Amino acid sequence: MTKILLVEDNEDNRDMLGRRLSRHGFSVCFAIDGPSGVRMAHNELPDVILMDIALGEMDGWEATRLIKDDPRTTGIPVIALTAHALASDRSRSVEVGCADYDTKPVDLPRLLGKINACLPGGARAA
Amino acid sequence: MIASLRLAPFRLYAVLDWFVPEKMKEEAESLRRARMFLISHLFGPFLGHTISLYILLIGPAPDAAWWIFFGIITLFWAFPLALKITGWFVPLALISVQNLIFTILWGCYHYGGMSSPLIPWVITVPLLAFFYLGSGQGVRIFVLAIILLNLAGFYLIYSLGHGFPTHIPLAQLSGLGIVSTVCASVYVSMMALYYANIAMSQSDLEREVKRRLETAAQLREATNEAERANQAKSEFLAKLGHELRTPLNAVIGYSEIMLEDAVIAERQQQSVDLKKIHNAGNHLLKLITDLLDLSKLEAGKMELFVETVDVRALVAEVASEYLDAAAAAGNALTVDVDPAIATIEGDATKLRRALVELVSNAVRFTANGTVTITARSDGEWLRITVRDTGVGIEQQRLATLFENFEESEDATTSKYGETGLGLPLSQRLCRLMRGDIAVESTLGEGSCFTIRVPVMLRAGAAAEVDEAAARDERHRARGSLVLAIDDDPAVLELLQRILAKEGYAPVVAASAFEGLELAKKLMPALIILDVFMPELDGWQLLKLLRKDAALRDSRIVMLTVDDNVKKGPALGADAHLVKPIDRHALLRLIRDLGVEPSPFGTRLLDRPAIDLLEEAQI
Structure with a gap:
């Protein structure tokens, strides 16, 4: 089963997106801020990480950079989620090594498409 | 001020200005001197010949002295033409002053000597010299010198024993005394009145300019605050x-x-x-x-994110989102992308957004019809057309379709965009991408919207966008200041009302010279210029404005009554507008020229701007 790590500080969003992803056949684990996101990535080694950007103290860019710097987690695709569709956000996401980028509120079919595009053929969810 | 300028003989100016060399028209002061020169040379000889003909009447058959007298008076009529041909104002003025003193002394010498009735004319010499050349020290010395030299010359002839010739007995000359004095008085009065008129309107003009400048400074402050x-x-x-x-x-x-x-x-x-x-x-x-x-x-904060965009995929993706909605309304949604189009360099998100807006509108306003998305490219532009067979849009509504919903006069416009913001937003996004959206529609038959964006937004566009951004920045720095120059107060008032209501900061000038001075001091973002103005017409003023490097970035719109506008672009006008002024056409034109109203400025600026300008109106 494909494992997704969702790093999101808003409880509603975490709950919603987690439930919907589970329903689509993913196994979802959660982190509520940047540092715990980096820790969870090490411990759980998920197939995909969904990274909220506005996370408080350590933001999503910084967390992604730490994940990409670590040889154990560097290969895990990260999809950044931001509230704005700013060009600066998009170029930033490329810069820190995100595989893709999406805006909130999440359009689930579109996000699923992006998740599947990141996965190697065998790991795809049903 | 407008009233006093109205008193000036405008029709006369048209005749006078034909003689004035182009170079002298550039400066108000030199133009005024040239006009003084022309008035005295065109009308003065009539008064002079009154005397020469009177002498012919009372005297014997014309002799050499009379013919010379007649000839040198007539010579004055040649001066305007000489000015037109050579353009040498100062030498001609000097020669003219010399000719005048010689004519007068010649007349005195031959007709009456020391008690000649022509003597009062001597006072016109310094007067005219000052009118032509100003009252500088050099001019004063010169005038005094030539009067003395001429007097000395005639005195020499007299003292060498020639005495005063007596063509006509002194007793007969008493009648000439009256004629001569009346003519001299008329001449001096005519010139003095003309000069007074000019001096008055000039000081009025200066006061008015000062006042308008203060208004403009206050407007600028208000704009900054806004x-x-x-x-x-x-x-x-x-x-x-x-x-x-x-x-x-x-x-x-x-x-x-x-x-x-x-x-x-x-x-x-x-x-x-x-x-x-x-x-x-x-x-x-x-x-x-x-x-x-x-x-x-x-706020100018929207950024472009240029990347390689797969046009086919983008169009297909948008179309697939609306397949269900189209089917639900009984519509056939078809996509036709030219196979030759592969990818473009552009901003995918913004292009997609604009396309979504058009497709969603087309699907919403069409029932049991077709919606066709067509993509074509000519190598330079990508055109994506969304055509529907829906309800269509009324002709008068097309003009305001892309205006923000707050600006459109009827609330029903909002029916055509989900929020009434969608279309204006899409158009602005396309313009940000150096493209545009166009619309054609027939009520009851359907609508056709076309997005046009450059195929290579990146190639050279970075610099271009920077340049455009810098230009926009300069325009912003000048705020939304619009200077309108027209001699018709009704037009100025109309322009002022339209512009102020729209959030621009209008400043008006009722004459070409005032306009020129205001333009140089204010450097407005836009200048609206009437073609037909007395003193200096719009074309001449346009040339002068374009010569000023500081006004290089000011956009200039010519106001004409006919379509004879070929001159405009050649002389540096950005656009023209045909009178009578159509509000929508005017505003569209101004926006197309990249001059934006102060954002949200209408509300904040409205009061002070209008109050101030009303105060400044006379």
Whole structure:
């Protein structure tokens, strides 16, 4: 089963997106801020990480950079989620090594498409 | 001021100015001197010949002295033409002054000697010299010198024993005394009156310019204040937007989850209700997003993200989103992308957004018809056309279709965009990408919207965009200042009302010279220039404005009464507008020239701007 790590500080969003992803056949684990996101990535080694950007103290860019710097987690695709569709956000996401980028509120079919595009053929969810 | 200028003999100017060399028209002072010169040379000889003919009447048959007298008076009529041909004003004025003193002394010498009735004419010599050449020390010395030299010359002839010739006995000359004095008085009065008229209107003009400058400074301050307020508004909107999105997230997300649950459990009624909540949430989200983006665009904070865009995929993706909605309304949605188009360099997100807006509108306003998305490229531009066979749009509404909903006069326009913001936003996004959106429509037959964007936004565009941004920045720095120059107060008032209402800061000038001075001092973003003006016509003024490097970035619109506008672009005009002024055409033209009203400025600027300008009106 494909494992997704969702790093999101808003409880509603975490709950919603987690439930919907589970329903689509993913196994979802959660982190509520940047540092715990980096820790969870090490411990759980998920197939995909969904990274909220506005996370408080350590933001999503910084967390992604730490994940990409670590040889154990560097290969895990990260999809950044931001509230704005700013060009600066998009170029930033490329810069820190995100595989893709999406805006909130999440359009689930579109996000699923992006998740599947990141996965190697065998790991795809049903 | 307008009234006093009206007194000036405008029709006469048309004749006079034909003789004035182009170079002298550039400066108000030199033009005035040239006109003085021309008036005295065109009308003076008539008064002079009154005397020469009177002498012919009372005297014997014309002899050499009379013919010379007659000839040198007539010679004055040649001066305007000489000025026209050579353009040498100062030498001609000097020769003219010399000719005048010689003529007068010649007349005195031959007709009456020391007690000649022509002596009063001597006072016209310094007077005219000062009119032509000003009253500088050099001029004073010169005039005195030539009067003395001429007097000395005649005295020499007299003292060498020639005495005064007596062509006519002194007793007979008493009649000539009256004629001569009256003519000299008329001449001096004519010149003095003309000079007084000019001096008066000049000081009026100066006062008026000063007053307008103060008004403009206040306007500028008000504009700056409005811009600061606008900045605060943008920040507030960005924060508010974030605060609104968070709860909206929950509404949209949870309603979607429940909807999915309800569909699985086949709870029909609940599905319908939840769908409504979900749709309303999405609608609200789009409204907020559009509002924020429009405010970002107005604040100049919208950025371009240029990447390689797969046009075929983008169009297919948008079309697939609306297949269901189209089918539900009985519409056939077809896509026709030219196979030759592979990818373009552009901003995918913004292009997609504009296309979504057009497709969603087309699907919404078409029932049992067709919606066709066509993509074509000519190597330079990509054109994506969305054509529908829907209800169509009324002709008069087409003009305001892309205006913000706050600006359009009828609320029904909002029917054509989900929020009334969608189309204006899409158009501005396309313009940001150096493209545009055009529309054609026939009521009852359907509409056709075309997006046009450059195929290579990146190639050389970075510099170009920077250049454009810098230019926009310069325009912004000048605010939304618009200078209108027209001799017709009714036109000025109309322009002022339209522009102020729209959020521009209008300043008006009722004459060409006043306009020129104001333009140099204010450096307005836009100058509206009437072609037919007395003193200096619009074309001449246009040339002068374009010579000034500081006004290089000012856009200039010519106001004409006919379509004879070929001159405009050659002389540096950016556009022209045909009188009578059509409000929509004017505003569209101004916006097309890249001059934007002070954002949200109308409300803040309205009061002070209009009050100040009303005060400045005479």
